[in-house]
Amino acid sequence: MQAMVAGRVMVVGGTHGNERNAPWLLEAWRRHPALLRSHGLGLELVLGNPAAYAAGVRYLERDLNRSFVPALLDAPGPGDRELRRARELLALHGPVGSAPCLVALDLHSTTAAMGSSLVVYGRRPADLALAAGLQQRLGLPIYLHEQDRAQTGYLVERWPCGLVVEVGPVPQGVVQATICRQSQLALEAALEVLAEARAGALRQPDRLVVHRHLGSLDLPRHDDGSPAAVVHPQRQGRDWQPIDAGDPLFLTAEGLTIPFHPQADQGDGPVWAVFINEAAYGEKGIALSLTRRECWPVEPAWGQALADLARDLQSPG
Numbered sequence: 001m002q003a004m005v006a007g008r009v010m011v012v013g014g015t016h017g018n019e020r021n022a023p024w025l026l027e028a029w030r031r032h033p034a035l036l037r038s039h040g041l042g043l044e045l046v047l048g049n050p051a052a053y054a055a056g057v058r059y060l061e062r063d064l065n066r067s068f069v070p071a072l073l074d075a076p077g078p079g080d081r082e083l084r085r086a087r088e089l090l091a092l093h094g095p096v097g098s099a100p101c102l103v104a105l106d107l108h109s110t111t112a113a114m115g116s117s118l119v120v121y122g123r124r125p126a127d128l129a130l131a132a133g134l135q136q137r138l139g140l141p142i143y144l145h146e147q148d149r150a151q152t153g154y155l156v157e158r159w160p161c162g163l164v165v166e167v168g169p170v171p172q173g174v175v176q177a178t179i180c181r182q183s184q185l186a187l188e189a190a191l192e193v194l195a196e197a198r199a200g201a202l203r204q205p206d207r208l209v210v211h212r213h214l215g216s217l218d219l220p221r222h223d224d225g226s227p228a229a230v231v232h233p234q235r236q237g238r239d240w241q242p243i244d245a246g247d248p249l250f251l252t253a254e255g256l257t258i259p260f261h262p263q264a265d266q267g268d269g270p271v272w273a274v275f276i277n278e279a280a281y282g283e284k285g286i287a288l289s290l291t292r293r294e295c296w297p298v299e300p301a302w303g304q305a306l307a308d309l310a311r312d313l314q315s316p317g
């Protein structure tokens with residue numbers, strides 16, 4: 001592995017400006033650093049999108065968490081506000097930034113009933129080792145997002161290692177103590193895994209259970225594009241549960257139930273739903289996403305990749 005400069009762990013909240021639990025925590029930890037168990041790691045606490053946070057909206061011009069597309073970042077011209085913020089974050093805290101970070105932990109909340117969960121993008125070995133360590137400690141479900149050309153440019157992908165913590169359900173704009181508590185527990189467990197890896201003492205579990213992204217479903221729509229149905233009450237809130245062919249999926253205004261039909265390209269076996277009725281995904285044409293639950297043997301090379309990277313993590317100060 002190529003030698004890297006030393007760096008810290010970047011903890012991001014408010015990448016989406018209307019997800020306010022993590023920013024609340026960041027502010028508390030800035031005032032009282034002892035409230036967060038950092039496991040001896042140097043941290044950068046970063047408000048992801050300050051302008052959107054001030055306005056109380058997810059984003060101003062472009063979803064910041066879809067803006068980290070290399071072709072966009074490298075494009076000539078100043079770009080819109082979120083693109084400028086993405087470049088700024090990389091210049092400050094990218095792996096070769098002025099205050100470099102090697103790991104990005106991006107704390108989000110969702111209106112879907114996801115509980116505490118992790119989102120991993122692709123199959124980078126260090127990410128999988130970190131996710132496996134978190135699952136081992138807290139039993140968190142993992143949404144493995146990959147091969148979706150409509151959804152790219154996630155922040156954590158531009159750091160050598162990183163994942164998203166998603167906690168819900170909580171309405172947009174609302175801070176709830178339980179959501180904050182869950183977010184903090186997941187973050188502290190991630191820092192514990194990184195500290196163990198830095199010390200060369202990472203004990204990996206035997207297996208990793210992932211929910212691999214298959215695709216997403218939109219609401220049925222009228223010819224003018226407006227929704228023709230809502231998520232069925234028997235499906236609402238049932239994230240991380242399997243859907244069988246024929247199960248109620250959507251409900252029209254007239255009271256007609258639209259059942260679930262598996263797609264041929266989704267392969268065999270049950271599919272499991274996540275991010276059911278997430279408020280922010282309406283504009284993306286996503287009523288829910290479908291996954292397949294898979295159990296993978298944990299590879300020693302994952303832990304080695306995380307240890308190689310974590311060796312260069314700095315202590316506070």
Ligand SMILES: [Zn+2]
Nearest residue numbers: 016019108109
């Ligand atoms: Zn978010």
